[in-house]
Amino acid sequence: MSGSSNLVAMKKVVQQLRFEASINRVKVSQAAADLQQFCMQNALQDPLLTGVSSSTNPFRPQKVCSFL
Amino acid sequence: MSGAAGGVASVGRVQLKLRKTLKGHLAKIYAMHWSADSRQMVSASQDGKLLVWDCFTGNKLVAVPLKSAWVMSVAFAPSGNLVASGGLDNICTVYNIKAASPKTLRELDAHTGYLSCCRFLSDSEIITASDKLKRPQTIMFTNHIGDCMSLALSPDMNTFISGACDSLAKLWDVRDGACKQTFSGHTSDINAIAFFPSGNAVITGSDDCSCKMYDLRSDQEVIGYQDTSLNAGVTSLALSSSGRLIFAGYDDFNCHIWDSLKGEKVGVLSGHDNRVSCTGVPDDGMGVCTGSWDSFLKLWN
Numbered sequence: 022m023s024g025s026s027n028l029v030a031m032k033k034v035v036q037q038l039r040f041e042a043s044i045n046r047v048k049v050s051q052a053a054a055d056l057q058q059f060c061m062q063n064a065l066q067d068p069l070l071t072g073v074s075s076s077t078n079p080f081r082p083q084k085v086c087s088f089l
Numbered sequence: 090m091s092g093a094a095g096g097v098a099s100v101g102r103v104q105l106k107l108r109k110t111l112k113g114h115l116a117k118i119y120a121m122h123w124s125a126d127s128r129q130m131v132s133a134s135q136d137g138k139l140l141v142w143d144c145f146t147g148n149k150l151v152a153v154p155l156k157s158a159w160v161m162s163v164a165f166a167p168s169g170n171l172v173a174s175g176g177l178d179n180i181c182t183v184y185n186i187k188a189a190s191p192k193t194l195r196e197l198d199a200h201t202g203y204l205s206c207c208r209f210l211s212d213s214e215i216i217t218a219s220d221k222l223k224r225p226q227t228i229m230f231t232n233h234i235g236d237c238m239s240l241a242l243s244p245d246m247n248t249f250i251s252g253a254c255d256s257l258a259k260l261w262d263v264r265d266g267a268c269k270q271t272f273s274g275h276t277s278d279i280n281a282i283a284f285f286p287s288g289n290a291v292i293t294g295s296d297d298c299s300c301k302m303y304d305l306r307s308d309q310e311v312i313g314y315q316d317t318s319l320n321a322g323v324t325s326l327a328l329s330s331s332g333r334l335i336f337a338g339y340d341d342f343n344c345h346i347w348d349s350l351k352g353e354k355v356g357v358l359s360g361h362d363n364r365v366s367c368t369g370v371p372d373d374g375m376g377v378c379t380g381s382w383d384s385f386l387k388l389w390n
Contacts, residue, residue, distance in 0.1 A: 047306035063331035080108040
């Protein structure tokens with residue numbers, strides 16, 4: 022009994038492995054180039070890369086208001 | 090990848106300043122998640138509370154008392170109306186935080202193991218990770234051998250990635266529940282996982298003290314982020330909006346910043362007095378939040 026359920030489980034594993042092995046793959050050189058290009062294209066819109074000026078920084082410590 | 094990135098200009102030393110320290114929790118913070126509005130954020134602590142913060146002012150907006158203090162994960166729904174949490178109680182509880190006082194909407198308790206991570210697909214659908222991954226309506230994702238510790242949704246919400254104690258990362262289709270790809274390479278539990286913003290790669294962080302980037306289309310690891318001086322496990326990670334910077338929280342109380350293309354360490358966020366347990370970058374990319382076992386959350390940019 023347990024022998025046959027083991028077999029079923031193993032067959033599933035093999036089936037999954039076969040499925041994963043059969044996907045279409047892109048060359049790493051192409052994939053790396055694409056990732057790089059994405060970073061470069063978005064670098065200027067990335068506030069953590071370009072820096073945040075204090076006038077536009079939403080997290081800046083609040084200035085204290087005082088009544089004159 | 091680092092070879093291919095040889096021609097790319099270096100980012101130089103990245104120095105972010107601490108802008109705010111959010112105090113309010115009384116015990117270790119285990120998880121945090123930004124709202125889609127990039128202003129509110131929810132944090133979970135083992136003091137038995139979820140706190141929803143307005144990060145622009147530093148004020149606490151909502152406090153949700155938890156039935157079980159052993160919380161391990163928290164998530165903000167994209168609409169901003171709901172938050173979910175779960176942990177050692179094996180239950181994922183969904184709360185309506187827009188009600189006059191936070192109301193428990195649903196308790197999803199069909200888990201056989203502790204809840205390590207949860208993420209909303211929408212107000213009506215949530216993916217939860219416990220010893221088995223689940224989407225409560227119909228689909229159960231069962232493929233990991235070890236406890237699933239973390240999950241991340243792809244930017245297009247069609248797939249998600251999970252990292253587990255079997256040191257594997259797996260890519261799943263949300264609709265049909267099939268495991269599409271498996272990535273190996275880590276030698277210990279994967280504690281943290283995140284999608285690269287283009288959706289074509291994932292970054293993992295592990296107890297083996299390294300992070301790795303796996304490219305989905307070429308189905309393999311393209312770069313590793315490790316340093317012989319770093320001997321602490323990675324607990325959490327988040328990426329800046331262009332994907333160039335990786336913020337990785339470590340057991341050594343710091344959050345180290347890596348250049349994702351060149352594989353070099355370019356900065357560090359120090360200030361916590363205990364392990365950094367969670368990190369997050371909001372959708373607008375304006376800053377990074379780190380949460381720690383020292384009970385504080387810090388905002389940097």
